[in-house]
Amino acid sequence: MNSLILSTAARLLLPLLLIFSVFLLLRGHYEPGGGFVGGLTAAAAFLLCLFAFGLPEARRILWISPLSWIAAGLTLALTAGLLPMLFRKPFLTGLWPEWDLPIVGNLGRPLLFDMGVYAVVVGVVTLIVFELAEE
């Protein structure tokens, strides 16, 4: 699939889509969105790269392998679960720091968990599609 239009569009769309997916992830706690749909959007962005630039390039843009995404996501989610236990609270209790971060807002434990979901979804979708695209 060597289309100039597609590759040019992909070059422009990729950052936009990725920013949008992070936006979805961050706003999820207050407005429609969340880690799952954010992850799907990001995965869609990477699939676009696959169509536009081919598999090796798409793998490079993904930065780490899909399996590593999955592992990272599960680790994040598990960390989010274990973190409250350091403060002698039950597994997965919501923790909210006293201070806010600029732009992002209050970075609570649920967001960390949602980031885990995001990474797992990106990993799973790209894992399957990239493997299918392998010739």
Added chain:
Amino acid sequence: MLQVILAFFGLGRTDARSRKQFRLVLRWLAPLIALGLFIYFARFVPLVAAGERFVVPLPWEATVGGVAVSLDLLIDGLSLLFALIVSGIGCLVFLYAGSYMGDDERTSRLFLWLLAFMASMLGLVLSSNLFGMFLFWELTGITSYMLIGFNQDEESSRASALQALLVTGVGGLALLAGFTMLAVIGGGSDVVDLRQSTAAIAASPLYIPMIALILLGAFTKSAQFPFHFWLPGAMAAPTPVSAYLHSATMVKAGIFLVARLTPVTGDTTVWIATITLVGTATALVGGWLAWQQSDLKRILAYSTVSALGMIMALLGVGSPLAVKGALTFLLAHALYKGALFMVAGSVDHGSHTRDINELAGLLKKMPWTFAAAAMAAVSLAGLPPTMGFLGKEVDFEAALESEYALWLTSALMAASFGFVVVASLVAIRPFFGAATAAAEDAHESPPTMLAGPLLLSIAGLCLAFYAGWFGETFISAAMSETLGTPHVAKLALWHGVNTPLLLSAGSFAVGLVLYAMRDRLLSAAAPFGVLAAIGPAAVYRGLLAGLKWFANAQTRVIQNGRLSIYILCTGITLITLLAASWWFRVGTIETADGPRVKLYELMICGMMLAAAIFVTKTGSRLAAICLLGSVGYGISILFLLFAAPDLAMTQLAIETLTVILFVFVLYRLPRFKRYTSTLVRARDGLIAIGFGTIMAVLAFSVAEHAIDPSEKELTDGINRMAYPEGRGRNEVNVILVDFRALDTLGEITVLSIAAIGILALLRLRLGEEREA
């Protein structure tokens, strides 16, 4: 204490394939650990003998149906006796195992499982909570499975391990059910507290099924007839394992359980009669089979079965005298049988055979082994001055006094004949006479291998001389716990000439005669060999074969590798279950509000319907996928219209990705063809329509009936709590990442595993292509 026990699991988990150094360390560390535990427990002896009870509460914060589940530990007379046996014999067996294994690569693994087993067994005897006990009970089963199947490259060894696991596993399941009933009836799960409600338990209508289940667990674990057949099979394990698990400790778990529960559920005719009957039957069957074997370990295994039966029968009788006899004999048995198993292992190690027909004249080559064998055999045969003699005297005395004096005494006599024959077979036959070829090349075992059997058999002798002290400390405390009331056990080596002594002497004489006539008796007993064809082992094999046949048959039908059949089965099952539960719970569809459908909603639905119909008509896969995609998009628009933007967004993304995914799959598929007949397609169509109908019906019912007060409470609750508790205004997301975050964690884990599975499948296929 739990930390100590758990530490073993940690220790056991260290790299099983580590190097020689680690093996050497473990070889000495394992006995030291056991010795440390033995000393630790021994310190409790004076306190427990004075009637004290130590409880180590370890609450688990789990209460199931009002019944506490905990890992509370209890040190009292009974558990202390068992804990000392487990750790003391453990120490000697570990010492022995180190030399027995020599330079074997797998020594670390053996110690790993032996230590894990010891931890489980200690947990089992020390638990004061029924469910904690059950947990450790199962752990002993699993570690025993690994130990029996230790030579995992031999098929017979794997089969024996599986047999033991299945037989004791079925018993374990029954035990869990029995324990649950007991906890519900008795209103608690602490073995000591339950003694308060003995009357209520015995009066309950569930009493009979409950003790049936509990006893099934105890009988399978302690190899009682008709479940005795797994124990000889378990001899596939390395000899140290047989000496430890299958004579001294694990097989006594069932006896421990019966003793533990006697003050709770005992004292009824059913309990007494069942246990006594099964026990005597086991004693006789074990004795009958023991003398016919020619493998040293199998001889010992069957005589263990016989001894376990005897102990069980006496516990069943439940009079103070019988319990005293059972506990004394239990200890005596642990000492001499552990020693004899290790002797058998040494003989095997030194002469490379365990067949008594090939063994004679070992005395010169293995004098120390013979010394251990002789001392243990004297105890086994019930001759003075040994623990075995002591135990048997009390047993006879108790049997004579019991309600069933005649047949219990006869059974004990018969079992004693067997013991004498076995003792002669093990201690006389291999060591005397003209040396055979195997004996010529034999060599004596190293001191570490002699220490175990010698110490155990000497202990069996020495303890008998301190019978009075011993009875007042150990046996009294254990007896009091078994009977539920304080008792003092008076033991003495010499009772004077009385009926039990005469019975002992008589059984010894008859046993010797039987041993002398063994060859002639063997040919006489040969015709009974056909019984094996209808014995419990055959039933087990039949059941196993039946299970396999059933599994194969239903797999051939339901999971035959064609995806369409899988979907068909899933669909039919779902339709049936949903329709049935809808029919019985709801049964009507109310559309009281009447239709208020808007035109654009109708248009979307029409589009979806048209797309769905075309899917079935089209001959192109790509078209079918696009059409299915448009159905999905239609659904997401509906979600949007009905104020569910989260769902709509996710659905849109999913649909897009699904279409892309399918397109990739299409590359790999062969040309599209219709393989199915019209009839099959009509059937599939019917099922599809049925499924759609039932889903629609359910949707209507949910819309009409959802205003259940409890559900209202749920939605209100989430509405109310989302912001203050979850700090989020998006309720869907708050549920996903906070209220039900554990579910989500589970889901992403499943998703990851599924992805890895898909990866494996795809790689597998690619591999095949490359080969071709």
